[in-house]
Amino acid sequence: MMIAITRWMLNVLVSLSLVLPLSGCWNSRELNDLSIVSGIGIDKADDKDEYRVTFQVVNPTSTATSTGASTGQPPITIYTSTDRTIFGALRKTSRKSSRQLFFAHTQLVVIGEALARSGINDIFDIFERSHELRLNSAILVSRNSNAASILKVLIPVESLPAIGLVKKSRNTSRLWGENREVNIFETIKGITGESELVLSGIQLTGDPEEGKKKTNLEQTEVKTLTMMKGLAVFKDGKLVDWMEGPAARGTQWVLNQLKTTTINIDSGEQKESVAVDVTFSKTKVAIELRQGLPVFHIRISEEGSLSETKAPVDFSKRDVILDLEKEMAKETQEEVKQAIQTAQRFGSDIFGFADQLKRTKPNVWKGVENDWDTLFAKGQADIQVEAYIRSTGMRIKSYLIKPE
Amino acid sequence: MPVYRMPDPDQQKKEKEPLHSSLADNLRDIRKRTGNSNDFVIRKFALLHSPIQVAAVYVAGLTEKDSVNDFVTHALSFEAKESGKLEVTTSLEIFDYMKEVALSTGEESVISDWDKLFEMLFSGGTVILIDGLKEAVSSNTSGGEVRSVTEPSTQVAIRGSKESFTESIGTNISLVRRKIKNPNLWVESMKLGTVTQTDVSIMYINGIAKEEHVENLKKKLKAMHLDSILESGYIEQLMEDNTYSPFPTVYNTERPDSVAGNVLEGRIAIFVDGTPFVLIVPTTFFMFFHAVEDYYQRFDISSWIRLLRLMCLMISLFGPALFIAALNFHQEMIPTPLLINLASQREGVPFPVFVEVLLLEITFEIIREAGIRMPSPIGQTVSIIGGLVLGQAAVQAGIVSPAMVIVVSLTGISSFATPAFNMALSIRILRFGIMFIAAFMGLYGICIASFILVSHMCSLRSLGVPFMSPLAPFILQSLKDSILRAPLKFMKQRPGLVSQKNVALNAKGGNRDDDSDN
Numbered sequence: 001m002m003i004a005i006t007r008w009m010l011n012v013l014v015s016l017s018l019v020l021p022l023s024g025c026w027n028s029r030e031l032n033d034l035s036i037v038s039g040i041g042i043d044k045a046d047d048k049d050e051y052r053v054t055f056q057v058v059n060p061t062s063t064a065t066s067t068g069a070s071t072g073q074p075p076i077t078i079y080t081s082t083d084r085t086i087f088g089a090l091r092k093t094s095r096k097s098s099r100q101l102f103f104a105h106t107q108l109v110v111i112g113e114a115l116a117r118s119g120i121n122d123i124f125d126i127f128e129r130s131h132e133l134r135l136n137s138a139i140l141v142s143r144n145s146n147a148a149s150i151l152k153v154l155i156p157v158e159s160l161p162a163i164g165l166v167k168k169s170r171n172t173s174r175l176w177g178e179n180r181e182v183n184i185f186e187t188i189k190g191i192t193g194e195s196e197l198v199l200s201g202i203q204l205t206g207d208p209e210e211g212k213k214k215t216n217l218e219q220t221e222v223k224t225l226t227m228m229k230g231l232a233v234f235k236d237g238k239l240v241d242w243m244e245g246p247a248a249r250g251t252q253w254v255l256n257q258l259k260t261t262t263i264n265i266d267s268g269e270q271k272e273s274v275a276v277d278v279t280f281s282k283t284k285v286a287i288e289l290r291q292g293l294p295v296f297h298i299r300i301s302e303e304g305s306l307s308e309t310k311a312p313v314d315f316s317k318r319d320v321i322l323d324l325e326k327e328m329a330k331e332t333q334e335e336v337k338q339a340i341q342t343a344q345r346f347g348s349d350i351f352g353f354a355d356q357l358k359r360t361k362p363n364v365w366k367g368v369e370n371d372w373d374t375l376f377a378k379g380q381a382d383i384q385v386e387a388y389i390r391s392t393g394m395r396i397k398s399y400l401i402k403p404e
Numbered sequence: 405m406p407v408y409r410m411p412d413p414d415q416q417k418k419e420k421e422p423l424h425s426s427l428a429d430n431l432r433d434i435r436k437r438t439g440n441s442n443d444f445v446i447r448k449f450a451l452l453h454s455p456i457q458v459a460a461v462y463v464a465g466l467t468e469k470d471s472v473n474d475f476v477t478h479a480l481s482f483e484a485k486e487s488g489k490l491e492v493t494t495s496l497e498i499f500d501y502m503k504e505v506a507l508s509t510g511e512e513s514v515i516s517d518w519d520k521l522f523e524m525l526f527s528g529g530t531v532i533l534i535d536g537l538k539e540a541v542s543s544n545t546s547g548g549e550v551r552s553v554t555e556p557s558t559q560v561a562i563r564g565s566k567e568s569f570t571e572s573i574g575t576n577i578s579l580v581r582r583k584i585k586n587p588n589l590w591v592e593s594m595k596l597g598t599v600t601q602t603d604v605s606i607m608y609i610n611g612i613a614k615e616e617h618v619e620n621l622k623k624k625l626k627a628m629h630l631d632s633i634l635e636s637g638y639i640e641q642l643m644e645d646n647t648y649s650p651f652p653t654v655y656n657t658e659r660p661d662s663v664a665g666n667v668l669e670g671r672i673a674i675f676v677d678g679t680p681f682v683l684i685v686p687t688t689f690f691m692f693f694h695a696v697e698d699y700y701q702r703f704d705i706s707s708w709i710r711l712l713r714l715m716c717l718m719i720s721l722f723g724p725a726l727f728i729a730a731l732n733f734h735q736e737m738i739p740t741p742l743l744i745n746l747a748s749q750r751e752g753v754p755f756p757v758f759v760e761v762l763l764l765e766i767t768f769e770i771i772r773e774a775g776i777r778m779p780s781p782i783g784q785t786v787s788i789i790g791g792l793v794l795g796q797a798a799v800q801a802g803i804v805s806p807a808m809v810i811v812v813s814l815t816g817i818s819s820f821a822t823p824a825f826n827m828a829l830s831i832r833i834l835r836f837g838i839m840f841i842a843a844f845m846g847l848y849g850i851c852i853a854s855f856i857l858v859s860h861m862c863s864l865r866s867l868g869v870p871f872m873s874p875l876a877p878f879i880l881q882s883l884k885d886s887i888l889r890a891p892l893k894f895m896k897q898r899p900g901l902v903s904q905k906n907v908a909l910n911a912k913g914g915n916r917d918d919d920s921d922n
Contacts, residue, residue: 027733027846028732028843028844028846029735030750031735031746031747031750031757032750034735036740036743036747058744058747060747060748060750061748061751061752104735104736105735105736105743105744134736
């Protein structure tokens with residue numbers, strides 16, 4: 001009896017352990033057999049109704065570590081394929097690449113301007129469907145060029161251009177506030193929502209051919225450079241126009257996405273002579289219909305500290321600070337107004353007002369749903385800003401003020 | 405050395421062979437039975453006033469010369485009676501006199517059969533045989549070379565007593581007795597091993613240890629039919645309920661304070677003559693991750709160190725497996741810069757990750773094993789050659805990646821952080837199994853392996869006490885001294901599963917909590 005049971009258990013054990021290797025490491029992949037894709041660029045093919053997809057692939061031998069002989073190759077390699085679908089292009093690349101492309105670390109998706117103008121609503125399905133592609137990759141729109149040329153440019157300081165571009169957009173949106181980091185998830189949300197989409201633009205300056213070479217980096221001033229420039233305003237999934245400067249920053253303000261920024265305000269006679277570092281900003285939006293037209297109530301409260309002055313103003317006086325606070329509020333109001341006017345001109349509700357209205361007043365929304373675009377363009381903005389200056393930096397009085 | 409089980413336990417019950425009455429016969433028999441071994445010393449005495457022959461027998465290395473001489477002169481001192489008159493003439497009279505005078509010291513005994521005679525001889529006794537009598541007188545004259553009490557070599561503590569057990573069971577028991585001066589510290593002795601006749605003693609505190617545990621243990625020990633016991637490991641292995649479990653379920657220590665502490669908690673210590681390693685049962689999993697020093701240091705430090713040890717357990721068990729799983733199956737889990745870094749390190753490495761890990765792990769095991777067995781001056785050379793030269797050269801040659809060396813060395817070092825060496829050994833073996841599964845099935849495999857492992861551990865018992873207590877079964881009270889260590893102020897109860905319920909731990913005993921059921 002005992003022996004029978006032991007034999008039975010032994011059989012089970014042996015069969016179970018034989019099952020183990022049957023899985024055959026079904027998903028096991030060595031790192032040496034993978035090409036890590038850091039960035040994807042999507043363009044319209046020139047004359048066909050196809051996508052031209054560009055892959056920026058990491059070249060592990062040339063990314064800085066001490067081991068192994070450096071091959072002198074650039075840190076990235078570019079593969080391009082065209083196909084009716086993105087996935088098709090992705091698989092076609094196997095004809096060019098020695099290793100399977102691995103998408104789980106895609107940091108950046110760049111959309112070419114031409115494609116953006118013809119509509120981007122239908123390209124994001126694969127990002128949701130694929131188990132490898134991530135929804136939190138950043139997304140940028142290339143300005144005045146195709147996406148491929150952006151991805152081909154090597155950038156100084158950063159070893160991987162895609163990561164460098166993501167950092168660039170993060171850096172400027174945190175410190176300057178005209179751009180915003182948007183990822184694919186938010187983009188899809190923007191497409192499916194009632195409002196319109198707005199994405200950050202990236203522009204190439206200098207000779208694109210030079211930018212591909214390592215020699216471009218072997219100089220103190222890099223000739224070919226990429227920089228964040230403007231916001232791409234979409235309407236019905238198509239790029240309408242670019243928004244720049246104060247209007248772009250005003251957009252971030254309305255969207256409550258502004259983290260820190262710097263504004264130059266007037267001090268008495270001197271125009272834009274005091275720099276204020278805005279360190280905190282909060283925006284509340286309420287929408288109501290007044291006589292059939294929407295009114296956007298925008299309440300902004302912001303805090304900042306004085307960073308620089310060119311004018312001999314005495315910051316130790318409360319009155320002076322109060323005046324500056326008023327100036328600061330005025331400046332902010334001005335930028336927000338510009339943003340809203342620009343958007344109204346495009347007829348594109350990029351501020352999420354429609355979603356806001358739908359969420360807060362669904363009944364009202366039902367009435368205006370069909371002609372929201374025209375109503376939005378006619379809408380009035382009621383902007384009120386409360387600004388506070390909390391600190392004057394390491395000094396109170398500037399040396400510019402002559403002692404009595 | 406194989407342990408042979410005696411096929412016939414009845415052999416022990418055989419008739420006792422009585423001694424011969426003739427001294428010459430007896431001496432001849434001793435010579436014959438010991439195969440003329442020349443460490444058996446036979447000294448014959450011719451008495452002044454009597455024709456009766458007397459002989460003293462002892463084993464040279466086991467006795468102390470002075471004690472032997474003392475005993476012999478003392479036992480035969482009847483000649484120096486002040487009257488000068490001859491009082492003793494017959495064998496019986498000599499024997500009676502010896503019994504009366506010599507046995508008064510208490511360490512002497514009368515023996516009448518061969519088994520007893522040899523038992524006395526081997527435990528360092530001297531036996532005086534008298535011609536014409538079937539009985540002999542013996543005395544404990546044990547001595548000879550024993551190792552002195554030294555500092556512990558395997559369980560070093562920074563704070564705490566610096567003494568460790570020796571090979572002598574008597575010394576070992578006395579070392580504990582010096583710490584617990586209480587008549588309730590009971591020691592029960594027995595001889596195990598039909599050939600070696602090894603002294604085995606169990607020690608517990610009457611009233612604290614659960615009686616059922618003591619009975620159970622005694623039953624188990626008596627049921628062991630062993631040829632020989634050369635180390636407590638023999639008993640440990642035969643006592644384990646689950647022979648094929650990779651986990652040890654008996655704790656061993658060479659520190660008297662550790663034994664004292666455990667006995668005070670209600671556990672039972674098993675002393676075996678000839679080894680400094682004392683067994684302690686019942687054992688729980690967390691005991692292997694405790695050091696006596698935990699109780700001597702402050703509670704916060706001890707708690708932190710205990711957490712650290714458990715962390716080291718996790719690293720040494722799962723470290724390489726997680727590395728394999730992440731690199732082969734879950735590349736998306738690794739942060740991008742790290743992945744690219746690892747990818748660039750692996751560039752040019754000709755092996756898959758699993759082979760690479762295996763290569764280094766086995767190399768590491770070889771270095772470790774070689775280092776242990778080598779004489780200590782060469783042992784250092786081995787570790788230098790192994791650690792520095794081999795590791796460095798392998799990386800430079802591009803056979804393994806530097807990250808792999810880091811993972812494997814961290815794993816190796818972590819396994820040394822387990823205070824109990826036998827548990828560290830088990831983890832070492834299990835690590836390879838988990839690595840293997842991880843290479844097949846990634847994190848999924850690691851999850852399966854840990855599930856199997858945990859359920860197996862929960863099924864283990866040591867002398868009837870669940871191995872994983874106080875986690876499974878969950879006992880809140882005992883948690884104070886398992887993963888963390890609560891301040892001594894709050895540790896008012898002994899672990900309920902091993903000790904009798906009604907005993908409070910601290911001296912005052914005031915905060916006894918009768919309804920708590922731990």
